[in-house]
Structure formats: structure tokens, C-alpha cells
Amino acid sequence: MIYIIDEDYNDLQSFAIELKLRNYSVELIRDADAAFEKLKDAKDIELAIVDVMLATASQDESIFSIAETDYFKITGLVLIEKLSIVNKDFFPKKSVLFSHAVTRNLIDKINIFSKENSVPFLSKNIFSNTFNFANEIEKILKK
Numbered sequence: 001m002i003y004i005i006d007e008d009y010n011d012l013q014s015f016a017i018e019l020k021l022r023n024y025s026v027e028l029i030r031d032a033d034a035a036f037e038k039l040k041d042a043k044d045i046e047l048a049i050v051d052v053m054l055a056t057a058s059q060d061e062s063i064f065s066i067a068e069t070d071y072f073k074i075t076g077l078v079l080i081e082k083l084s085i086v087n088k089d090f091f092p093k094k095s096v097l098f099s100h101a102v103t104r105n106l107i108d109k110i111n112i113f114s115k116e117n118s119v120p121f122l123s124k125n126i127f128s129n130t131f132n133f134a135n136e137i138e139k140i141l142k143k
Contacts, residue, residue: 001025001044002137005035005076006098007055018130019137032064032079033057039083045090047141048083049122052076052099052110073106077113084117092117096140100124 002024006012009030016026024046029035032054039048054075056062063082069075076097083091097119101107114121120140127133 001027001042002046003027003029003035003039003042003048004098005029005032005048005054005079006051007031008051014130015133018134022134022138031055031057032075033062035079036063036082039090040086042087042090045094047094047096047137048080048091049096049098049137050076050080052097052101052106054079074109077109080113080117080119092119095119096137097121098124 002019004012004016004026006028007030009028012028016028019026029038033056035050039045052075053073056064056069056072056075059066064075064078066072069078076099080092080095097110097114099110099121101110101123102125110121113119122136127136
């Protein structure tokens with residue numbers, strides 16, 4: 001199963017469809033809390049594509065705090081860290097970071113996390129179509 005974790009659910013439907021057309025099972029998950037619950041015990045993970053600036057459940061219900069996520073700018077990184085503790089067979093090695101980040105500070109944080117954890121980072125800005133996105137995901141899956 002390929003999990004795409006991003007609150008921009010409607011925007012990513014076309015990415016999911018392209019992967020499904022290539023015979024992958026795909027599930028979209030809308031926020032970090034739902035992703036943590038789903039993936040903490042999952043054993044069917046081919047890949048988890050995680051948005052960096054990821055939404056959470058309401059602040060009262062979320063396991064992700066404003067402080068640890070830098071006002072929710074790095075929630076995806078924190079999600080992968082938390083999953084790495086409870087599902088070591090799949091995290092961080094089956095993760096891919098996916099983001100529209102444009103500020104130098106945030107891109108630096110993502111690149112450091114990516115390098116330290118051997119997690120590929122894909123910028124949403126470079127994919128002009130779903131075909132190119134799916135090709136890149138297939139390359140990562142073959143590694």
C-alpha cells in the first residue's frame with residue numbers, strides 16, 4: 001500500500017489515480033493524527049508520502065503540539081519521527097517527504113532531516129503532471 005498523507009486531499013486525487021493505474025494500492029490520509037493511528041501498526045506499507053506542512057486533528061485532540069511542529073510547519077517530520085519509534089520496520093525507511101516549501105529556513109530543515117534519515121525529499125513544485133510524479137515514486141520504490 002502507498003499512503004499519501006496530505007490535507008490537500010482533492011489536489012492529490014489525480015496523483016493517487018495515476019499510481020492506481022499502475023496497479024498500486026493507494027490510500028489518502030488527511031492529517032497527521034489519522035496517519036499516526038493508521039500507520040503505527042501497519043504492516044502493508046510500500047511507501048508513505050508525507051506532506052511536511054501537514055494538518056493535524058483539532059488542537060485539543062492532536063498528539064502533535066504547536067511547539068514541536070514549529071506552528072505546524074514541520075508536522076510531517078515530527079510524524080515520521082513518532083512513527084520511527086513505534087513502527088521501526090517501516091519508518092523512516094519507507095517514507096518520502098513531499099512539500100511546497102519555499103522559504104530557505106524550512107527547506108534547510110527538510111534537507112537536514114532528509115539527509116540524516118535517508119528519506120527522499122520531493123518538491124511539489126517540480127511536478128508538472130501526475131505521470132512525472134508516478135515515475136519518480138516508481139524509481140524510489142525500486143531502490
